[in-house]
Amino acid sequence: MVFDGKAVAAKVLQTLAAENAKLKERYGRVPCLSVLLVGEDYGSTRYVASCEKNAQRAGLECKVVRMAETSSEEEVTEAIRRLNEDSSVDGILVQMPLPKHISQERIVETILPDKDVDGVTDRNVSQLWKQRRNDYSRFCVPCTPRSVMRILEESEIDLDGLNTVVIGRSNIVGMPVSKLLMNENATVTVCHSHTKDLAAIVREADVVVAAIGKAKFVGAEMVRNGAVVVDVGINVDETTGKMCGDVDTEAVKDRCKMITPVPGGVGQLTICSLMENTMDCFKRLHNG
Ligand code: NDP
Secondary structure, three states: OEOOHHHHHHHHHHHHHHHHHHHHHHHOOOOEEEEEEEOOOHHHHHHHHHHHHHHHHOOOEEEEEEEOOOOOHHHHHHHHHHHHHOOOOOEEEEOOOOOOOOOHHHHHHHOOHHHEOOOOOHHHHHHHHHOOOOOOOOOOOOHHHHHHHHHHHHOOOOOOOOEEEEEOOOOOOHHHHHHHHHHOOOEEEEEOOOOOOHHHHHHOOOEEEEOOOOOOOEOHHHOOOOEEEEEOOOEEOOOOOOEEOOEOHHHHHHHEEEEOOOOOOHHHHHHHHHHHHHHHHHHHHOOO
């Protein structure tokens, strides 16, 4: 089965729109996401446009704060402080990458953890690593890992006791995904660029999550029959110039129980997680 991210995302956004309409009745306004975009990176600009479009579909407000590439770290910090204090803003997303002269680490820690919709501040990271059961209502987990879990849930994959392999150990994808999988009682192996005989490890997996950033890295020889494959990667295929994932979908799909395509898979649900996280921040800020 090839996962239909577009259809599932449409369903999620529709449910969110209905919930947000109820919040408006109760509190007089809908949740509001503020996205801070520094500079004009092509990928970031496209992602922010997609945030605006999908916020509308989810019945949320989305305010984009655009700052020049040449903005200083102090100016960006000050902009975040204003959003922290603005009671009409419930969620803050600082679009990465930031220009090189700005410290990502310092900027992230300026975000009020209660409004941190991508779960990147120290407090939210620490809560994720302490919790033993996935409860998304208490604090925000990063959007992409949350979307990976949503895909597995929608595909009715019972993770309990399954052998899962996550390829990639970044703070924003690989590591949080591995913790969320563990909380569902999966047995988790995390692979990275120093892993020996990676293909043999991946071949043993019931569930593979690929978050590497290398076009079509996972080929048919790495995937066993009946495996579930979630492809997080967003790359450009050098031969065709088209977007592709970390998995060679065409080579692998016939042997999979389920596989997510690129585009049309994880990315679709990641934006939904951003909207869900914003709504959850609103509810917590209103003690709802
Ligand atoms: P990073 O570059 O931060 O991390 C990549 C990871 O892959 C690292 O842990 C690295 O290992 C590992 N890796 C690199 N090469 C190899 C190799 N040859 N063998 C095994 N492991 C390897 O990337 P991100 O986690 O941020 O993103 C991963 C991919 O997911 C990218 O394509 C990105 O564009 C995409 N992405 C998609 C999102 C979505 O919503 N769909 C959201 C975020 C990212 P090591 O730690 O040893 O260096």
